[in-house]
Amino acid sequence: MSEFLINDLSESSICIGCGLCESVFGNEFVKITEDSAGFFVAKQSKRLDANQIKKLKKWCPAIRVENPVAGTREDSLIWGNYESIASGYATNPEMRFKGSSGGALSAVLSYLINSMKYEGVVQIGRAVNEATRNSNFFSTSDDMLLRNAGSRYSPSSPLIDITRIIDNHKKIVVVGRPCDISALRQYLNSIPKCDLDVVLISFLCAGTPSLKGTEKILSMFNLNKSDVVEFRYRGEGWPGMSYAIDKLGRKHSLSYEDSWGKVLNKHLQFRCKICPDGVGSSADITFGDAWDSDSGYPDFSEKEGQSLIISRTYLGKKIIESAAEFGAINLTKFDVGKLRTIQKYHLNKKGLVWSRLIAWRLLGKSYPKFTNFNLYKLSRMIPIKITISNMFGTLKRIVKI
Numbered sequence: 001m002s003e004f005l006i007n008d009l010s011e012s013s014i015c016i017g018c019g020l021c022e023s024v025f026g027n028e029f030v031k032i033t034e035d036s037a038g039f040f041v042a043k044q045s046k047r048l049d050a051n052q053i054k055k056l057k058k059w060c061p062a063i064r065v066e067n068p069v070a071g072t073r074e075d076s077l078i079w080g081n082y083e084s085i086a087s088g089y090a091t092n093p094e095m096r097f098k099g100s101s102g103g104a105l106s107a108v109l110s111y112l113i114n115s116m117k118y119e120g121v122v123q124i125g126r127a128v129n130e131a132t133r134n135s136n137f138f139s140t141s142d143d144m145l146l147r148n149a150g151s152r153y154s155p156s157s158p159l160i161d162i163t164r165i166i167d168n169h170k171k172i173v174v175v176g177r178p179c180d181i182s183a184l185r186q187y188l189n190s191i192p193k194c195d196l197d198v199v200l201i202s203f204l205c206a207g208t209p210s211l212k213g214t215e216k217i218l219s220m221f222n223l224n225k226s227d228v229v230e231f232r233y234r235g236e237g238w239p240g241m242s243y244a245i246d247k248l249g250r251k252h253s254l255s256y257e258d259s260w261g262k263v264l265n266k267h268l269q270f271r272c273k274i275c276p277d278g279v280g281s282s283a284d285i286t287f288g289d290a291w292d293s294d295s296g297y298p299d300f301s302e303k304e305g306q307s308l309i310i311s312r313t314y315l316g317k318k319i320i321e322s323a324a325e326f327g328a329i330n331l332t333k334f335d336v337g338k339l340r341t342i343q344k345y346h347l348n349k350k351g352l353v354w355s356r357l358i359a360w361r362l363l364g365k366s367y368p369k370f371t372n373f374n375l376y377k378l379s380r381m382i383p384i385k386i387t388i389s390n391m392f393g394t395l396k397r398i399v400k401i
């Protein structure tokens with residue numbers, strides 16, 4: 001096994017830049033950097049010994065991802081195991097407005113720190129000095145949660161400082177993409193039991209767009225990064241607009257359908273194409289968009305936000321119930337069958353992973369070991385013609401890397 005294994009993972013485009021390796025081994029060994037394609041990846045500068053490699057293999061999401069509970073129902077196969085599903089929104093109107101969907105995720109964070117005495121939330125948000133970059137925050141107040149509400153469709157490394165935070169706190173909440181949360185769940189399972197109380201929160205994730213996607217949006221506004229004092233991908237309404245505010249105070253905006261649908265989703269990280277866990281199966285609670293639907297498609301017309309709330313563990317279910325009882329969120333029943341219409345992308349994405357991995361195997365490329373996802377069974381939900389054309393498409397793309 002290579003002593004520079006982390007560089008191998010980054011060069012194979014399967015490192016997602018979660019930052020956990022930097023946190024565990026220290027930045028004298030490995031550091032998250034921006035690569036030439038505009039993604040965050042780990043860059044290793046010192047040899048790892050056999051013990052470090054053994055540790056890495058237990059939790060790095062470029063090496064292994066495990067679905068904690070496979071579930072037996074067909075809907076769990078697709079959407080991950082769950083204790084309950086609802087739609088809902090933050091009862092604090094500012095949080096609902098600023099949030100990506102209904103602000104329910106931020107409202108639950110607020111409930112956990114203000115009422116359940118969690119010490120803080122590990123989350124990402126807009127960097128203080130650069131409007132188009134993300135930074136990490138340990139949020140301890142509603143002001144910070146409001147500042148960091150809203151989806152940032154660009155690279156993030158929420159785990160870059162996680163071991164120090166764990167060492168210094170007893171009750172924390174962590175928000176990350178499904179791959180970040182799976183890495184942290186696997187890491188926590190791999191260390192000796194400690195008295196840490198940690199709630200893991202994620203969101204449905206179609207993939208991380210590169211910073212080139214953000215730059216493309218800026219170029220449509222005739223702006224450079226240095227011209228921009230504020231940049232949001234969405235939120236401030238549902239779905240809200242992507243917008244930039246330039247140094248002269250002018251606002252330039254693009255609809256969600258145009259920014260995500262025509263620009264950002266064309267710049268997704270390669271690792272995301274073979275991800276079977278965009279539904280966040282390792283989280284205690286996964287949030288998403290509870291889109292309305294008419295005509296069999298999600299309805300993106302502007303309205304008051306509604307988050308999808310999937311409680312995956314008993315802990316997650318109890319938190320959602322008590323947050324609703326306390327009045328932090330408003331909940332409505334949600335029919336899981338509706339997900340096939342409003343989150344169709346995830347059904348297709350999951351169903352295609354099996355064939356895409358065959359392409360990787362044919363070319364002798366390494367890829368993460370995905371355990372408990374029933375990928376073959378999922379592939380049978382996709383028409384065979386689409387499966388085959390995707391396999392060839394993946395082969396072509398890998399040859400180009």
Ligand SMILES: Cc1cc2nc3c(=O)[nH]c(=O)nc-3n(C[C@H](O)[C@H](O)[C@H](O)COP(=O)(O)OP(=O)(O)OC[C@H]3O[C@@H](n4cnc5c(N)ncnc54)[C@H](O)[C@@H]3O)c2cc1C
Pocket residue numbers: 098099100101102103104105106107123124125148149150151152153154155156158175176177203204205206207208209235287288289290305307308343
């Ligand atoms: C890359 C990406 C892809 C997504 N894909 C889908 C999808 O396919 N389907 C879907 O329904 N929803 C998707 N979402 C989630 C969706 O946009 C909302 O975040 C979710 O609906 C919850 O909304 P909310 O108003 O309850 O959350 P909010 O109250 O707005 O809270 C959002 C939280 O997400 C955190 N966050 C934002 N961006 C990132 C990031 N890049 N990395 C780590 N943490 C971040 C913030 O720190 C904040 O804590 C995606 C989000 C991201 C960032």
Ligand code: SF4
Pocket residue numbers: 006009014015016017018019020021022041042059060061062063183
């Ligand atoms: S732990 Fe995260 S950042 Fe490090 S190599 Fe694995 S995926 Fe990349």
Ligand code: SF4
Pocket residue numbers: 016177178179180205206207208269271272273275276277278
């Ligand atoms: S699609 Fe999967 S690999 Fe990509 S960012 Fe989302 S959870 Fe991580």
